[in-house]
Amino acid sequence: MGGDGYTARLAPRWRRLLVAGSVVVSAPLFVLEPALLGVAGARIVAVLLLAVQAAALWSLDVRPRAATAVVLLVSAGFQVLFPAFGPGVAFVVLCTYAWLRPAGEALPVLGLAVAAVCGPALGQQRWLAAGLWLGACLLAWSWGAQARARGARLVAQRRQAALEERARIARELHDVLSHTVSVMVVQAAAADDVFDINPAKAREALRRTEEAGRQALAELRWFLRTVREDGDGDGDGGPQPMLADLERLGQSVSAAGLPVDLVREGDGDVPSAVQLGVYRIVQEALTNALRHAPGSRASVLVRVGGGTVLVRVRDFGGVGPSPGKGGGQGLVGMRERAALLGGTLAAGPHPDGGFQVEAAIPVGGRV
Incomplete structure (x- = not known):
């Protein structure tokens, strides 16, 4: 060479x-x-x-x-x-x-x-x-x-095309598994904490862990079908998550120990790629909050209007991921996803405490 x-x-x-x-x-x-x-x-x-x-x-x-x-x-x-x-x-x-x-x-x-x-x-x-x-x-x-x-x-x-495809696969794989695996870890830890004093609550946490594991397997099957070269999947992996699935996501995180207040404002036709991007950004931000702000709470705002989807996710007790300690890959993935859709994303400590992620994605962006 x-x-x-x-x-x-x-x-x-x-x-x-x-x-x-x-x-x-x-x-x-x-x-x-x-x-x-x-x-x-x-x-x-x-x-x-x-x-x-x-x-x-x-x-x-x-x-x-x-x-x-x-x-x-x-x-x-x-x-x-x-x-x-x-x-x-x-x-x-x-x-x-x-x-x-x-x-x-x-x-x-x-x-x-x-x-x-x-x-x-x-x-x-x-x-x-x-x-x-x-x-x-x-x-x-x-x-x-x-x-x-x-x-x-x-x-x-x-x-360059191969590197971009590898980055896309890594980002998608991280987004698909990070949330559900984090929920499984939290629920397993909760079950261990109350196993002796409250077996019923421990069993409930273990059931949630099982549900999260099944969800992770289903999402992983869907993801593998999307990257297969022959593309002859049978399509039973379920549709990609959209804005309508945010409520279910909030409930999942709340059940894992981080109460989530979800607010959706505005209405309009949002392309499916933008909806998926918004969902993944909210999912990753809540996953980070679940890791770094346990026992706190989080708020999610999704506002559609003016040709833009505004996403704001804030926790009230976290410090955010630490890139210097091997973290921060989720932040990188969120920024890349927002940029690919023609939008911007900012993340950092909130002046009143906690950590906030805010993204603005144009409805007519690069989808």
Whole structure:
């Protein structure tokens, strides 16, 4: 992998085409320079140069720098011995090398190519040919570098898309399980506290724990269906939670030991994606309150109007999650979810005590 994060590979069939092409392109030597080839040893030199060039091209993918240098030197040798022979193969190899390797590594090879291709023409005082070869070198290198840049850009886009998808899955998984697991922990702790002195209350807490566990399993099944590649789920995992489910959420948190006052104001058509986002934000905020403000109470305000859904969740005794101690992932997820919907979210201690989360999400946002 190069410094730009992109790895280019030359397929075996393209190597075979390069080798065969170099032989075909070099074959006119035996027609263009019949007199010189009649000189003793000239034919042997030509055959040897062709063989060396073919071998270098075959190893171009394994040793690109050495193979490119050998091909360029062979091209220079051909031009010295056979002035009528042009450096066509050299341009192809230079373009290929600029595609295989990052620009920082390809630039020195460009200098070698200019020297190897233009040098013999300059020595033979063929000024026009030297100028043409120089332009061809620059063009070949540019084509290869542009092809590599396009490939690197596509790889970066795919990598970014994969990271965003991983973040989305992590956020959804956190939202799906965090609340119900937190309720299970609280209820299990409550059952343990009263197990000896009030078995009936302990059993009630254990039943709530069982219900929360079943809910967690159902939500996890639904979540796994949403991320399956084949998307052929049977659809029995239940619909995604909406604003109408906030009352049930408040009751669940209240039963776990954090009384919740839910107020909904306004009315209007709210897209399902915004409703789901609002539900998840309220769910996560109440889950944090359940963890960090046990024995306190919480208030939830959801106001629809003016093209915006305002969400305000406050507890009256908590200090909020502590990012420095491994917490705060819920806050990150809430901010990301609000941003994806085109909204904003602020969270922090309330001036009158407790912790507050407030989000404003446009009804016509990015849904």
